[in-house]
Amino acid sequence: MSRVVIENASLVVTVDDTDTVLADRTITIENGRITAIGPAAAGPEEAPDTLVVDGRGRLVMPGLVNLHTHLPMTLLRGLAEDVDLQGFLARVWAAEGAVMDPDTVELGATLGALESLLGGCTTQLDMYFHHEATHRGAVAAGSRHVIGPVFFEGPGPDGLAWQERLAGLRAWPGVLDAIGGPAVPLVAAPHATYTCPPEGFAEVVAVLRELLADGDRAGLLTTHVSENEAENAGVRERYDATPTELLARSGWVEPDLPLVLGHGVHLSDTDRDLLALGRTAVAHCPGSNLKLASGALRWGDYSHTGVRIGLGTDGCSSSNDLDMWQAMRQAALLARLTSGRPDVASAHEVLRAATIEGARALGLGDEIGSVEVGKRADLVLLDLAAPHLTPVHDVAALLVFAAGRGDVTDVLVDGEVVVRDRRSTRVDTADLLARARDRAAVAGAAAEGVRA
Ligand SMILES: [Zn+2]
Numbered sequence: 001m002s003r004v005v006i007e008n009a010s011l012v013v014t015v016d017d018t019d020t021v022l023a024d025r026t027i028t029i030e031n032g033r034i035t036a037i038g039p040a041a042a043g044p045e046e047a048p049d050t051l052v053v054d055g056r057g058r059l060v061m062p063g064l065v066n067l068h069t070h071l072p073m074t075l076l077r078g079l080a081e082d083v084d085l086q087g088f089l090a091r092v093w094a095a096e097g098a099v100m101d102p103d104t105v106e107l108g109a110t111l112g113a114l115e116s117l118l119g120g121c122t123t124q125l126d127m128y129f130h131h132e133a134t135h136r137g138a139v140a141a142g143s144r145h146v147i148g149p150v151f152f153e154g155p156g157p158d159g160l161a162w163q164e165r166l167a168g169l170r171a172w173p174g175v176l177d178a179i180g181g182p183a184v185p186l187v188a189a190p191h192a193t194y195t196c197p198p199e200g201f202a203e204v205v206a207v208l209r210e211l212l213a214d215g216d217r218a219g220l221l222t223t224h225v226s227e228n229e230a231e232n233a234g235v236r237e238r239y240d241a242t243p244t245e246l247l248a249r250s251g252w253v254e255p256d257l258p259l260v261l262g263h264g265v266h267l268s269d270t271d272r273d274l275l276a277l278g279r280t281a282v283a284h285c286p287g288s289n290l291k292l293a294s295g296a297l298r299w300g301d302y303s304h305t306g307v308r309i310g311l312g313t314d315g316c317s318s319s320n321d322l323d324m325w326q327a328m329r330q331a332a333l334l335a336r337l338t339s340g341r342p343d344v345a346s347a348h349e350v351l352r353a354a355t356i357e358g359a360r361a362l363g364l365g366d367e368i369g370s371v372e373v374g375k376r377a378d379l380v381l382l383d384l385a386a387p388h389l390t391p392v393h394d395v396a397a398l399l400v401f402a403a404g405r406g407d408v409t410d411v412l413v414d415g416e417v418v419v420r421d422r423r424s425t426r427v428d429t430a431d432l433l434a435r436a437r438d439r440a441a442v443a444g445a446a447a448e449g450v451r452a
Pocket of ligand 1: 068070315
């Protein structure tokens with residue numbers, strides 16, 4: 001039996017249904033699951049085979065859930081700056097064509113997962129081609145990494161035909177089992193309604209449902225929706241419908257299958273009403289939306305609908321980092337600026353969006369997203385002994401508006417300590433960074449050719 005004890009944590013921010021905050025608690029984790037949250041220990045833990053993490057001066061909270069990202073694009077950080085969407089895509093595609101073979105994708109995914117974990121983000125809903133290599137890379141770093149085959153009309157950067165992608169989806173349960181790692185749902189991920197036909201969406205959900213009927217995994221659908229106005233206009237011209245209406249017609253908005261929409265900035269009230277009929281969450285990516293000038297999601301419009309909001313960073317080629325603390329702060333500030341109201345997107349709401357709401361969006365709400373007995377231990381420890389975290393009057397406001405990645409000291413995923421004293425316990429970081437620089441140089445040269 002594996003056993004971890006976080007001893008005498010100064011604060012435990014549970015993010016349970018009543019946002020309980022506990023002081024001076026010892027958390028026991030057995031075989032990956034939280035089995036006790038008790039009073040501070042009288043003396044040091046002495047049970048054999050127990051890993052003790054000193055919680056004194058530390059805040060314990062649930063691991064952050066990044067609901068929309070493209071981890072391998074970490075290698076393309078800073079390669080397409082200050083250009084319009086056309087210029088952005090031309091440079092990114094040239095770089096991807098030059099370097100993104102499965103080995104490089106795996107390397108980029110490990111780099112992205114390592115950045116995420118060191119910053120307190122334990123789960124990512126990812127989307128990238130060579131999904132098997134991406135998953136292998138992120139799982140190696142210790143992440144709870146959620147991904148599935150991505151679909152494009154036409155060959156796409158990996159050169160696969162549509163039928164080969166469907167075959168990849170059919171094979172995915174077996175590959176997931178072989179790779180191992182923390183439990184995750186079975187995902188299918190057509191890129192967007194402007195890159196895949198409506199009948200393709202219908203076909204993908206039909207195959208996913210066959211797989212779910214045959215196995216014991218939960219399922220999840222994800223795609224990009226209504227990221228900017230040009231996307232909506234293009235889809236309207238081609239199909240006389242909104243992206244959301246196309247999804248609904250293709251059997252994607254159903255109460256029994258979780259659906260996560262990347263971005264969802266420009267959804268109409270009618271779109272939102274339609275999406276509320278299903279089990280839908282929007283992955284709000286404020287950093288990417290601000291930087292690419294895609295628009296501002298209207299946070300307040302969601303409070304009265306059945307559509308959940310989680311938070312994402314998007315990929316590093318558009319938002320430059322995988323910092324979920326920034327995403328929380330950007331979401332709160334943007335919602336207040338655009339609504340003219342300081343009580344929209346409260347720190348409690350934003351913290352919930354980055355943890356339990358993200359977990360529920362993935363269908364993992366009973367397993368992760370809060371610090372409660374019975375849940376899997378996806379936990380983050382922060383060092384409270386810092387001037388910018390002193391004093392603690394309002395702990396949610398502290399986490400959303402003052403804390404950051406540099407405060408994270410230890411991270412557990414599925415009960416395993418994957419970051420200890422700010423270092424990965426799994427990845428040889430110096431070696432990884434050296435290899436990443438080598439491959440990134442090739443990508444940079446290819447993107448440079450596009451500028452010339
Ligand atoms: Zn995206």
